[in-house]
Amino acid sequence: AIYDRVDQLRNATTKFDFVIIGGGTAGSVLANRLTESASVLVLVLEAGGSNIGAIPTQIPFFCTLSHPQYDWNYTTTPQEGLSGREIPYTRGFILGGSSSVNGMFYTRGSADDYDRLANVTGDPGWSWENVQIYFRRNEKWTPPADHHNTTGQYDPSIHSLDGINSVSLAGFPQSINENIIRTAIELGGIFQYNLDMNSGKPLGLGWLQTTIDGGNRSSAATSYLGPEFTRRPNLHVLIDTRVTRILQNRPSPGDRLPRLNVVEFAQNPDGPRYQVTASREVLLSAGAIGTPQILLNSGIGNSSYLSSLGITPIVNLPSVGQNFTDHPRLVNNWPVSGNRTFDDIYRNSNLSTFLQNVWSQDGKGPLVDTFVSHLLFARLNASILGQFGEDPAAGVRSAHYELGFSNGDISVAPTGHFIGITTRVVSPLSRGTVLLNSTNPFAAPLISPNLLSNEFDLLAMREALKTSVKFLAAPVWKEYVLGNPDTVFLQPEMIAAKLGFKAPQDEQLDAYIRNNTGTSAHAVGTAAMTGQNSSFGVVNSDFKVKGVEGLRVVDASIFPFIPSAHTQAPVYVIAERAADMIKSFWGD
Numbered sequence: 221a222i223y224d225r226v227d228q229l230r231n232a233t234t235k236f237d238f239v240i241i242g243g244g245t246a247g248s249v250l251a252n253r254l255t256e257s258a259s260v261l262v263l264v265l266e267a268g269g270s271n272i273g274a275i276p277t278q279i280p281f282f283c284t285l286s287h288p289q290y291d292w293n294y295t296t297t298p299q300e301g302l303s304g305r306e307i308p309y310t311r312g313f314i315l316g317g318s319s320s321v322n323g324m325f326y327t328r329g330s331a332d333d334y335d336r337l338a339n340v341t342g343d344p345g346w347s348w349e350n351v352q353i354y355f356r357r358n359e360k361w362t363p364p365a366d367h368h369n370t371t372g373q374y375d376p377s378i379h380s381l382d383g384i385n386s387v388s389l390a391g392f393p394q395s396i397n398e399n400i401i402r403t404a405i406e407l408g409g410i411f412q413y414n415l416d417m418n419s420g421k422p423l424g425l426g427w428l429q430t431t432i433d434g435g436n437r438s439s440a441a442t443s444y445l446g447p448e449f450t451r452r453p454n455l456h457v458l459i460d461t462r463v464t465r466i467l468q469n470r471p472s473p474g475d476r477l478p479r480l481n482v483v484e485f486a487q488n489p490d491g492p493r494y495q496v497t498a499s500r501e502v503l504l505s506a507g508a509i510g511t512p513q514i515l516l517n518s519g520i521g522n523s524s525y526l527s528s529l530g531i532t533p534i535v536n537l538p539s540v541g542q543n544f545t546d547h548p549r550l551v552n553n554w555p556v557s558g559n560r561t562f563d564d565i566y567r568n569s570n571l572s573t574f575l576q577n578v579w580s581q582d583g584k585g586p587l588v589d590t591f592v593s594h595l596l597f598a599r600l601n602a603s604i605l606g607q608f609g610e611d612p613a614a615g616v617r618s619a620h621y622e623l624g625f626s627n628g629d630i631s632v633a634p635t636g637h638f639i640g641i642t643t644r645v646v647s648p649l650s651r652g653t654v655l656l657n658s659t660n661p662f663a664a665p666l667i668s669p670n671l672l673s674n675e676f677d678l679l680a681m682r683e684a685l686k687t688s689v690k691f692l693a694a695p696v697w698k699e700y701v702l703g704n705p706d707t708v709f710l711q712p713e714m715i716a717a718k719l720g721f722k723a724p725q726d727e728q729l730d731a732y733i734r735n736n737t738g739t740s741a742h743a744v745g746t747a748a749m750t751g752q753n754s755s756f757g758v759v760n761s762d763f764k765v766k767g768v769e770g771l772r773v774v775d776a777s778i779f780p781f782i783p784s785a786h787t788q789a790p791v792y793v794i795a796e797r798a799a800d801m802i803k804s805f806w807g808d
């Protein structure tokens with residue numbers, strides 16, 4: 221059942237085998253899988269509220285708008301690589317976590333991403349081949365909202381029909397779709413058509429797949445915590461509840477390390493602190509920001525740093541909150557002729573209301589999809605890579621950057637019609653930190669993704685922009701894209717004037733990049749998984765926190781390297797495997 225008050229939970233039960241901190245993407249998977257065995261009692265503690273009735277999160281197209289009521293509303297520290305700007309850093313504050321507010325892109329990453337994880341951890345169970353079973357458990361391939369013929373738009377042989385979370389192709393035909401596919405034919409090379417980017421070989425241009433179920437968002441909450449699962453008598457979910465710390469318990473027989481299986485929580489900053497003990501384990505799934513904050517407040521982190529803050533260190537793990545990695549993201553727009561774009565939906569409230577009615581009554585129309593229809597994954601050429609020594613990508617089948625094509629401007633320009641190309645660096649070298657601003661667990665931590673702090677990332681973004689220009693210079697766009705695609709994105713005010721400009725110098729591009737780049741919200745790495753004897757890292761390949769008993773971390777923080785993909789599919793996969801490992805450890 222789902223409760224919003226502690227006393228409701230207490231009336232139901234007070235004994236739990238597992239306490240899961242965070243009912244987000246990974247936490248929901250664990251809650252579902254562990255309660256498959258009816259004798260296992262699970263409690264989920266989630267800071268945000270219910271997803272039921274949170275309509276703006278259900279409508280796929282509105283993922284581009286901000287929803288502060290479902291957001292932690294974080295802001296980063298000033299980012300040197302972004303011209304000193306502080307930028308918003310979205311995290312889902314709702315059951316389902318970030319899967320309830322994300323862009324719904326479903327990209328698995330490259331085979332190399334998983335093979336690298338296997339190498340780094342020394343655990344062959346992480347190889348691409350060995351994680352296929354977990355993709356299948358997660359994914360339920362679902363027809364698109366408009367039930368169009370999808371032949372040639374994906375490869376059915378690599379998809380699963382009997383997982384839990386819906387994955388689908390676009391359910392509304394955008395007017396630019398044909399031109400995009402035509403570009404792949406006209407240009408070839410790095411633009412070559414890729415039938416299915418989720419095959420482990422993502423390079424090329426293809427149709428985006430999304431976690432959408434018949435025009436509705438399919439999140440971890442709607443799928444793994446659907447009513448048929450939360451009805452289980454052994455699954456208890458307490459929402460509107462903030463975990464403040466994990467506390468040390470007295471040792472169990474045979475313990476050699478401190479046992480951390482008592483969870484402290486509160487329902488408001490000044491309210492009472494409660495405690496609950498997990499008789500088996502605490503599973504920390506608070507995400508790449510929440511997890512290091514809770515670990516540090518619990519005395520798990522760099523001991524001298526913790527002491528300086530007045531926190532008693534329990535185990536010295538200097539990697540907690542380090543290695544923070546994200547994909548820098550830049551939204552670029554070019555004005556187009558005609559008005560068959562989605563721009564008017566944002567600025568015409570009558571149109572928006574009409575389309576919401578179409579969505580709710582018929583499950584159709586442009587609101588059934590996210591804002592991108594196709595992706596391109598590409599690599600830098602060898603001469604550019606040569607400047608940087610080791611290739612930062614996980615392998616030769618892995619991209620350095622990504623382009624996402626939109627039939628409009630998601631930054632909501634007041635007038636005009638556009639084609640948007642979102643550029644991202646998917647193999648970044650920049651690393652940041654999540655540290656404490658205060659020992660008050662209700663205070664936001666210091667979030668510094670350090671985007672574009674490494675020169676490689678700037679250069680890769682520059683190349684991604686140049687590739688966007690090459691894309692729009694294909695003959696098929698000649699009448700459609702107005703102005704000179706080489707330059708228009710540099711100065712939005714010049715777009716309106718539709719003037720032609722000289723090709724920009726790299727310095728101009730770099731200034732544009734630093735002044736406009738933001739986050740993909742793909743935070744990972746702050747509690748990295750490494751081999752047992754590694755000098756770096758926070759968890760071992762079985763998710764157990766190094767140096768303590770009774771505690772595992774299962775969420776996006778465990779990736780030692782960021783996958784070259786939008787991160788939800790990788791998170792679902794690691795959580796499915798974690799559930800499998802935990803069940804076999806306890807003989808369930």
Ligand SMILES: Cc1cc2nc3c(=O)[nH]c(=O)nc-3n(C[C@H](O)[C@H](O)[C@H](O)COP(=O)(O)OP(=O)(O)OC[C@H]3O[C@@H](n4cnc5c(N)ncnc54)[C@H](O)[C@@H]3O)c2cc1C
Pocket residue numbers: 241242243244245246247265266267268310311312313314315316317318319321322323324325326327461462463464505506507508510511514740741742743774775776777785786787788789791
């Ligand atoms: C705006 C946005 C767009 C994105 N777009 C995409 C996309 O299109 N495709 C894609 O693949 N990925 C996308 N991502 C990334 C992806 O959604 C995340 O990588 C993934 O959902 C992270 O899963 P997680 O389990 O690690 O964390 P989350 O899903 O964020 O779960 C963490 C949960 O813990 C809870 N929590 C945190 N602290 C506490 C505490 N102290 N006490 C109790 N509960 C707590 C949170 O409220 C949350 O519910 C996006 C993310 C965002 C935010």
